[in-house]
Amino acid sequence: MTRKKVLVTGGAGFIGGNFVQYMVDKYPHYDITNLDLLTYAGDLTKHSGIEGRENYRFVKADIADRDKMMDLFQQGQFHYVVHFAAESHVDRSITDPGIFVKTNVLGTQVLLDAAKAYGINKFVHVSTDEVYGELDFDPDTFFTEETPIQPNSPYSASKASSDLLVRAYHETFGLPVNITRCSNNYGPYHFPEKLIPLTISRVLNGQNVPVYGDGGNIRDWLHVWDHCSAIDLVMHEGAIGEVYNIGGHNERTNLEVVKTIINALNQSEDLIEFVKDRPGHDKRYAIDPSKLTKLGWNPKYTFETGISQTVEWYLNNKSWWERIISGEYQNYFDKQYGI
Template identity: 80%
Template sequence: MAKKKVLVTGGAGFIGGNFVQYMVNKYPGYDIYNLDLLTYAGDLTKHRNIEKKDNYYFVKADIADRETILSLFEKEKFDYVVHFAAESHVDRSITEPEIFVRTNVLGTQVLLEAAKLVNVTKFVHVSTDEVYGELDFDPKTFFTEETPLQPNSPYSASKASSDLLVRAYHETYGLPINITRCSNNYGPYHFPEKLIPLTISRVLNNQKVPVYGDGRNIRDWLHVFDHCAAIDLVLHKGTNGEVYNVGGHNERTNLAVVKTIISTLGKSEDLIEFVQDRLGHDKRYAIDPTKLEQLGWKPTYTFETGIAQTIQWYQDNKEWWEQIITGEYQNYFQKQYNV
């Protein structure tokens, strides 16, 4: 019996990279293909522990390169596609929005077309709670799968656009799909420009930690390992055509997150430096994950256990994030693959 082939796009990124490792280790009977263009946030060094396994394959390609993607799908005939690949940093989307449209919208359409041509069993599109816009500070209000899409940044607008394309390919062509929308992830291998790893790395180096505005913006934090388990469940048991919200039930202000990290590392809050607020900075995100929980998922990490584990991981893996900060990680592909 032929092994199932799973294509994971963006598998050199943070969430996709953790998912690739999760799948390679959990499903030795699946062949896991990691497709990534290796832009600034794509890091292959995280996969040193699996790159010799016989069910792991790496493909360097641009998801918006139609000819290459169609050729790859025709050759490999993937059974499943789990689509993480995206430009995802809000600040970068404000200064360079066209890059986000190309990758997140056009790239998704190219993948959908390829998936349609080879009749994939399931296409799981990994999206974000940011497509819903923002909530007020009322703790009783949450995003549900029925919340209207009201994106406020070029990043979230590009993700909402890709969500609608995925839905359209299901409704028009019958492509089997699911869409997941997650809250803010954290955990191992998080690229050091995002809030939690940025704070950890800067505090460990006794550098100032920038906090936007007054730091009162609230996010719901989800450990990346819990997210991987959720996507695995949706891939195998999600009802065709449905959207599932993935939330951690761990709401914190940005300032509280920074203070927790500083306190855990035994440093002074004098390291906090308030900076001009981000343009269009959403007040609050919070997800109601009841629908996914009814499918059989529950988060296993509280924020307290998850952030402690994450801080410890960054202390134990200083060489990983230091080579990210210096840019040395970008040479790994050339060295590993002799190109």
């Protein structure tokens, strides 16, 4: 059997890290290369269980470094590229948009050039539903693959820009690509500044939980392992050039999410502290994943089963997230929320 070679960018992050583990376990006959710069959200301890595997290796490098990427592609002879690497935190994009343009736009363009130069079977670009902008609160409206792109934050604008570059390289150069756009992920190894792990960690530490505005913003939640299986399917069976939305049909307000976690941990909702809303805060995201469902994918996790599993994971892995929320991260948190 031919050994397929897969490059996963951003494989030390949350979603990319879970995908790396998924691929190493499911496809022992594939060689998985994990490429990551190890910025603040990059963490390799999550991969301690696969570091000795014959089909796994790690490369530290910046996707915007053209020379290094060209060398890596020349040596790697990859069949597939699955591109997660990105600056992804909306709040940080409001504070410093420049790094988002550098990594998410210029970095993607460098990878596309390398993929074009050395030939690949497929370039899978992992994007976000945030590129579509926001929906109103009508429960019958959803993002589809035909929804116009209307990003509202520097983060989502940078991801929309990279989406358009990927499309252009397919249309202009014939590069075989897919674009996936997912709803909000949650699950193991989620960086503690995002809503669900932030809530869990602060509740466990007896601290107030910041909620933007009135907490009424709605998100569609997708377990990261369901996301991994969807990307696997798109990588192998997605039609070249197509966009696939990946959503869990698990819509909740931010306040509902926070209350669910607090109640699961048997703590008081008095821990909730409403803070000033962030600029350009989108009201609602919701995805119609029927195109991907027709390809053969369905999520396994309901929000109830997924959040229970996630809370349990954070209870059993306190040493991982306690290390992360110390030091510089705490300084960022204090500055961001002021509590």
